[in-house]
Amino acid sequence: MLFRRVRARCMKRILRTPLRVIEFRNLTLSALQCSLLATRPHPLHVTFQDCEFEGCGWAFVEALEKRTSSFGSLTFKGHIDLASDELERLFQVNCIEHLNLPCLDYNGKVSILPLAAPVDHLKYDLYADPDIMEGIFQSLNIVAKKLDVVIRNSGLDFPTEYAGLPDCVLQEMISAVMANCSLNVLDLSTKYNKDLQWDSHIGALFKSVADHTGLKSVKVNVYNEAFGPDFYHLRELLSHNRQIVVTDENGNLYSDGYLIDRLYFLNRLYQGSTDLLVDPSSERSSLVAIALLQSAMYDFPCTGLLLSHHTDVLCELFQCAPLSDIIESVSPSDSLWVNDQKRRRRL
Incomplete structure (x- = not known):
């Protein structure tokens, strides 16, 4: 029996699962089933893996557009059977908290729209064609507070030889960091890519993020020499911003053994003192x-x-x-x- 023939009463029972975690695999859902799914009064954690939707998913998207409470989490795996118009509408609804997407089979605007989706957490595997994306990225407004994005490029002329991290990459990253006032942890520890070397950029990086009001931790893998003579760059950062700590990927503090330890002690006292004033x-x-x-x-x-x-x-x-x-x-x-x-x- 085809799943789309499951009646509304049975579908409602399925959606009453106590865990409210539902995964559909290789199924075809009717318009009525999609509407019931999108209009449940409680938040759900829904995953579609290689599923098809009658009418290219218009009923599902339309119901989400009318929803005023949180839908919860929505994950797509494999092929997404939604027309480009329905995808555009989906990426504009305001009720999804967590959106998880595979690489979309679309180029240009549609593949970029998830980055502007009004969600709290976005996980997305993005294929980016530089010739198409260059102008789009400049006008993009990223809304998600938490981003987990992998950007892929299949160009044959992509450089594979070792090269230092360009200054332009550093400046773009700093711009993104300073624009995100809610950022607490800046993780540059390159756990999965040991070829990225931050040593020569530490001074510029610390100087740029010193005024960030929300940043609490910077993770980076560098040699002690990267901090300058007598750990000058690190001392300047810790003296200017008493909320920040700098560690390697394992959480070990960088220190010269005395002056830096002394600054950390003073900063911990500062944090405890200001906490007493706040509360x-x-x-x-x-x-x-x-x-x-x-x-x-x-x-x-x-x-x-x-x-x-x-x-x-x-x-x-x-x-x-x-x-x-x-x-x-x-x-x-x-x-x-x-x-x-x-x-x-x-x-």
Whole structure:
């Protein structure tokens, strides 16, 4: 029996699966089945593998266009039996969260449209003909917050000999990074392509991303010499942006053993201090006081950083003559130091 002859009642039962994960393989779906699938009230995770749609999928796309709640995840594997017009409409609907596409059997505009689809996560295998795509890419507005795109080129004259990473590639990548304010991790570790060498571009890269407000981590595989004399480029980055860490592909921090470690310590203190300001707790005064008398003691940069963020706490401490609450929370040696400071203040 052909699957498209399955009646609506049976189709609804199939779509009530508790896991809401459905995969159709080598089936032909009727217009009614497509409409039922696209109008389920709850989000689904749907995969079509080499499936066919009656009417080239117009019923499925039309139902998605009218949908106001999230459809969920939509994945195509193998051949996509949708006409180019229906594909264009599909890539404009606003209800798909995760869209997963194979390489499309279309050239030019249609194959580029998925990159502009209003989805949260796009995974796409793209064939790009340079002669066709050059003008299209310049006007492209990429909407997805998370991109997983493989770009393929079948040109016979594509260079295969080793060559350094061109400056133009670096500049385009930097433009994309700075345009994505939500980017947290920039992974250039070239895990699957060891031929990409970033060493000569580290200085320019760090200088360009230093002002990124969302970036937390840069992963890159380079030699220590790439950071310049005395790790100059890395020191400049960490001093300018206290939110960023730089690691290799395995998550190991790059460091010279002292100055860089010192910057990371200061930056961790900075992050913890600013977190207290964003979400202040009832124990903020005690936490700041303990930090001043322990990790930041005898350390002018750390003390200055804490006091610049928590001046009000300093005022509270001066107004509080007995510091017994603070002294009880520190070590005996620190307590002696505090008592000595109290005696000096009375004198």
